[in-house]
Amino acid sequence: MAARTATIAGVDVSVDHWIAGRRVASKQHFTNNSPVDGAFLADVSAGSKEDVDAAVAAARKAFPAWAALGPEGRLPILKKFAERMLARADDLAAVETADNGSLLMGNKHRLVPRSALNISFFAEWALKMQGHTINSDEVVGHVQYDPAGVAALITPWNAPLMLTTWKVGPALAAGNTIVVKPPEWAPMTCSLMADIADEAGLPPGVLNVVQGIGEEAGDALVNHPDVARISFTGSTDTARIIGGAAARSITPLSAELGGKSPLIVCADADLDAAAQTVAGQYMNAGQVCLAGTRVLVEKSIEEEFLEKVRAAAGHMVVGDPRDPGTRVGPLIHPEHFSRVSGFVERAKADGAEVLWGGSQSSEGDLYFQPTMFGGAAADAEISQREVFGPVLTWQTFQSDDEVIAIANNTEYGLAGTLFCGNEARAMRIASAVVAGTIWVNCFFVRDLSAPFGGSRTSGLGREGGNWSFDFYTDIKNIAVRKDAFTS
Numbered sequence: 001m002a003a004r005t006a007t008i009a010g011v012d013v014s015v016d017h018w019i020a021g022r023r024v025a026s027k028q029h030f031t032n033n034s035p036v037d038g039a040f041l042a043d044v045s046a047g048s049k050e051d052v053d054a055a056v057a058a059a060r061k062a063f064p065a066w067a068a069l070g071p072e073g074r075l076p077i078l079k080k081f082a083e084r085m086l087a088r089a090d091d092l093a094a095v096e097t098a099d100n101g102s103l104l105m106g107n108k109h110r111l112v113p114r115s116a117l118n119i120s121f122f123a124e125w126a127l128k129m130q131g132h133t134i135n136s137d138e139v140v141g142h143v144q145y146d147p148a149g150v151a152a153l154i155t156p157w158n159a160p161l162m163l164t165t166w167k168v169g170p171a172l173a174a175g176n177t178i179v180v181k182p183p184e185w186a187p188m189t190c191s192l193m194a195d196i197a198d199e200a201g202l203p204p205g206v207l208n209v210v211q212g213i214g215e216e217a218g219d220a221l222v223n224h225p226d227v228a229r230i231s232f233t234g235s236t237d238t239a240r241i242i243g244g245a246a247a248r249s250i251t252p253l254s255a256e257l258g259g260k261s262p263l264i265v266c267a268d269a270d271l272d273a274a275a276q277t278v279a280g281q282y283m284n285a286g287q288v289c290l291a292g293t294r295v296l297v298e299k300s301i302e303e304e305f306l307e308k309v310r311a312a313a314g315h316m317v318v319g320d321p322r323d324p325g326t327r328v329g330p331l332i333h334p335e336h337f338s339r340v341s342g343f344v345e346r347a348k349a350d351g352a353e354v355l356w357g358g359s360q361s362s363e364g365d366l367y368f369q370p371t372m373f374g375g376a377a378a379d380a381e382i383s384q385r386e387v388f389g390p391v392l393t394w395q396t397f398q399s400d401d402e403v404i405a406i407a408n409n410t411e412y413g414l415a416g417t418l419f420c421g422n423e424a425r426a427m428r429i430a431s432a433v434v435a436g437t438i439w440v441n442c443f444f445v446r447d448l449s450a451p452f453g454g455s456r457t458s459g460l461g462r463e464g465g466n467w468s469f470d471f472y473t474d475i476k477n478i479a480v481r482k483d484a485f486t487s
């Protein structure tokens with residue numbers, strides 16, 4: 001079948017799978033429209049179980065040679081992969097924006113460079129994962145990080161290239177081969193990623209991409225008996241399904257999931273910086289897993305701080321994400337728009353007060369106003385459930401114990417943000433809040449060597465630095481008795 005491409009933002013992108021170093025089409029397709037203006041983008045191949053079987057077989061076949069290269073052998077290829085990604089930053093950013101509505105400038109200057117770093121960083125880190133020894137009285141333990149096999153990587157639509165490369169980088173650097181199942185609402189940059197990997201010289205079968213619907217292609221992938229690792233980023237509900245498959249086959253699963261993170265502001269904090277950060281939670285239309293969506297403010301500064309946040313939120317211009325002045329683009333899909341507006345309408349009906357926003361924006365069908373709710377009950381749906389839209393809640397507290405209790409009154413534990421002028425107090429609160437990451441007087445600072453993941457229903461395991469290699473390798477201890485060798 002002839003190669004099929006779609007031209008998206010002036011860039012030709014294949015709409016088919018990438019299996020064993022060539023493009024493969026499916027009989028079935030799914031339609032992909034742009035959230036920016038609803039325009040048709042592409043009919044994308046919808047992978048079947050047969051496509052997944054072919055991709056896993058290709059990855060299995062490519063595994064021994066890729067694993068045998070070792071970290072040094074893989075390093076130059078992966079560094080070239082990262083360099084090629086940077087060279088195509090404009091294309092990747094433009095396609096990502098058309099596909100998922102995220103801000104063009106943010107994609108170009110932050111997410112694409114971070115995606116390239118995801119590849120080069122772990123390629124270099126892999127060099128450190130060798131030659132560990134543990135010396136005890138009787139034996140020397142040689143700790144070896146063996147590639148695990150075929151890794152299945154499944155990612156969501158809110159930052160597809162960045163979130164996918166966050167898995168691709170360490171999985172490949174550790175010597176695994178991979179099958180990627182991109183998100184069906186934003187599948188195109190993962191397709192470009194396959195072309196870039198090919199240009200960089202990744203051998204056929206090392207990186208495979210099967211496009212498709214989660215319940216079909218994703219389901220076939222996580223249930224495949226030859227998959228050795230499942231790395232999933234997405235919703236907690238989907239993780240429960242995938243977790244069932246992983247449990248049946250005893251396949252290690254890493255899951256990075258949803259959140260309802262607290263953003264705590266103490267009375268002695270830098271209130272201007274804190275207000276800017278609260279308003280910043282509306283970026284990407286609030287479709288950010290780490291967003292601090294529950295704003296918890298010390299009662300004594302409530303009025304002053306509310307006015308600062310109101311002013312900062314007023315600068316969060318809603319509009320076309322390709323416009324450099326825009327801060328809040330569209331929601332991804334009509335189904336997601338209904339979900340977000342459903343949360344908002346139910347919160348209003350429950351008696352929560354709309355402090356600002358609260359309805360569709362005049363910018364277009366999928367655009368929603370930055371919204372703040374006050375006065376919601378602690379156990380109300382809007383205080384407890386992840387909305388994944390530009391919707392925040394506002395609560396006050398009067399003591400450290402109270403704010404810690406409110407912050408932890410949720411099923412989630414992904415992240416938290418704290419603005420506080422006193423170091424001892426900040427560390428006391430930060431230590432007591434349940435979360436994988438807490439930012440103190442900053443937000444969204446990510447170091448790839450730090451552990452990343454969620455507690456409670458926000459995730460399973462940690463990735464980043466050594467933690468990524470703990471997951472993507474089979475760790476072996478060769479315990480050698482001392483002084484027993486004769487030659």
Ligand code: NAD
Pocket residue numbers: 154155156157158163181182183184212213214215217218219222233234235236237238239241242256257258259288289290386388414454458459
């Ligand atoms: P989702 O769970 O609906 O889908 C994520 C991926 O899973 C998609 O590729 C989808 O096709 C696939 N999928 C769906 N059903 C499947 C099944 N039965 N088997 C296998 N794969 C299946 O999530 P979403 O709506 O795309 O993303 C939003 C969610 O992702 C939010 O909850 C957000 O908080 C979370 N998220 C978490 C992080 C993090 O790092 N913790 C980062 C970004 C997004």
